Amino acid sequence: MAVKGSKNKGFTLIELMIAVAIAGILVGVGYPAYQNVIKESYRKSAQADLMAFAAAMERHHTGNFSYAGAAASGSDTGSPEVFSSWSPASEDAANKRYNLTIEAANGVAYELRATPVSGSSQASDGILVYFSDGRKGWDENNSGSVESSEFCWSC
Numbered sequence: 001m002a003v004k005g006s007k008n009k010g011f012t013l014i015e016l017m018i019a020v021a022i023a024g025i026l027v028g029v030g031y032p033a034y035q036n037v038i039k040e041s042y043r044k045s046a047q048a049d050l051m052a053f054a055a056a057m058e059r060h061h062t063g064n065f066s067y068a069g070a071a072a073s074g075s076d077t078g079s080p081e082v083f084s085s086w087s088p089a090s091e092d093a094a095n096k097r098y099n100l101t102i103e104a105a106n107g108v109a110y111e112l113r114a115t116p117v118s119g120s121s122q123a124s125d126g127i128l129v130y131f132s133d134g135r136k137g138w139d140e141n142n143s144g145s146v147e148s149s150e151f152c153w154s155c
Contacts, residue, residue: 042122043138045089046098046114047153050130053100053112056083057132067105067132076105087114097122109133128153 011019060070060082071078072085079085080102087098098114105111109132116122126139129146136153137146 039121039125042097043125043128043153046087046122046128047136049087049089049098049100050112050114050128050136052089053080053083054130054132056080057102057105057110057112066107067110068107070105070110071102077102096120098128103129 057067057070061067068076070076070080070082072081074081078101080100083100084093085100086093086096087100091097096117097120098116101113101115103111103113111132112130114128116125116127124142126142127146129135129137129139131137135151137151138153139146140150141147
């Protein structure tokens with residue numbers, strides 16, 4: 001029995017459940033948006049890496065008068081000799097999210113790719129491509145190739 005003049009302090013169970021429900025709704029809405037922002041930030045890191053990779057290819061061209069032979073062991077395709085084979089802006093090699101490769105290189109042109117690593121958070125994100133003529137592509141629909149409508153990095 002309550003003493004006359006005293007007040008009960010605290011929350012009722014209903015008030016507490018309403019607060020928990022509101023917090024749950026906010027988390028339910030916010031978490032997917034947060035995951036999309038994280039995924040996009042890793043993609044932006046890979047784009048920055050591709051630009052640095054392109055600069056390394058230009059340095060290779062300056063010294064050799066050709067883009068050919070820029071891959072490992074002097075080949076024209078595969079892991080690059082002139083730049084790290086993984087996306088260094090994202091994290092260390094053990095936690096890589098993109099593999100960087102030279103898809104084609106010859107005396108006058110090249111094609112660079114950042115391919116999402118399977119099993120990483122970026123696995124379903126689609127490849128990023130940079131061409132020696134400055135074109136950029138992102139396989140946004142993850143079809144395996146860059147279509148004519150995907151020649152941009154922020155489609």
